[in-house]
Amino acid sequence: MDGSSALIPKANYFAVVVGPPGCGKSSLAAQLAHERLRAGRWVFVQDQNREFRQVGAVEYTSVHEAELAIGQAFAQQRPVSRFVALCTARGADDVLELAVRIGEQWNQRFQAVRAPLCLIVNETSSFEGSGSSYIDKTQERAINLRRHLGLELVYCMQRPTQLPKSVWDVITDAYLFAQVRPDRIVELEGNLNLPRGALASLSTAAMPPHRYLHWQAGRGLL
């Protein structure tokens, strides 16, 4: 794959991965996770479909269980996996709360990020309190404070309308898979301030499966 150099994380990295079911969002998310893990980061992933165990994640069925297990490993200085998958019913909200809470303890009150974290939301629609025109307070806090929390964000979604425009304005990277509807391509062009037609190649007729375009703030399509 030739795009790996473009996947180097940044201090306030906030990525979205947009594509229909089965296009390869989870595979890309796993690849992003591995890159961060190899760089020593912690990765928390919402994994209601239990896809990430096979790529090395350790599954927990509740926030409490995850915090307890990690906390005990810290107290006893035992090895603990930095790849944490939460398979809970609340999914996205749970993993977001966990990542923010850990970011607050490890990074927020210090001058530098001591333990860089990455949060991967595998299905953004599973947030309870968010949509095309609203995000709840916990999400807003995570997005606004992500630099201080040492928290990188990766949101996977099927439709560009699953996040409000105000959130698209602070996105640093977008990984765009083929779109099944032309209006979604237009929506993406608007969200990314691209000229009309710039993402025409995202139509399913023009784009082979498991391929994506990478857009970066300030640099455009790479």
Place this chain on the structure above:
Amino acid sequence: MATAAQPVNGTASPAELELERRRNRDRERQRAYRARLRTDDAAPPAPLPVTRDRAASAQPEAAPPVHSRGTLHETPRLESLRVEPEAFADVPPAELELGPPPPPPEPSPAALAGAQKIAGLAAVLVRLTLDDVSARFPQVRELGAQMGAADLDQAKIATVTWAHATVLRCCAKHGWGFAIPYEDELVTLGIFAGCGVYQWARLTGALDRVPGHGDPAAPARRTSPASGAPDPVNDDDEADSEWGNIRLERNDATAKVPAWMAPAR
């Protein structure tokens, strides 16, 4: 580098050797983890990501044209990313700590109020057994008869069923189902007791005699104790008024515990 485990005076047991081997491995992992973090920290800081506003004022030659069609990247197959579950396990750095998980959030005032109402009702219900119901509630026989109970035993069942069903309805109104976020032992006990009686009564058909319960497709009817035939008066809305305040209470999910249900002192 970590030193290999050395037998002390040649007397180290296999268990001790294994322990030492694990310690060395953990130290090695921790060292590697710190090294990675140091490398990451030592790297020149990445330039601040350019926001779109800044991009507009940036030098034009610094960025490729935004209308570039871009390059197609390919995702790896998930299978190609398979690794062992503990592949990314490290000994945590000593300077990091993780506090205990926070206590569960306090219930909202509305939830608390609802819980208290249910707790009050449950407090009565958990004392309510089929054996002592008639002693505590003189109206049981009459109430049971109104619900179609043929004898006192059936009256007890019908009354207790109705009372427990009220708790269930309170739960449903508050959206709690059978999962109680407010961990009150009394509430839980009451709910479980209610569920048990409710389920039993539903299965045995006793619940069908309670107007408003049972199969919604088959409206509840009181039956004549003598003939077992449906009592036609039950089809008359006016007849329901004979339930009086009990009927009103029964329909009000947030009702206080009716006075007649107060436990005997």
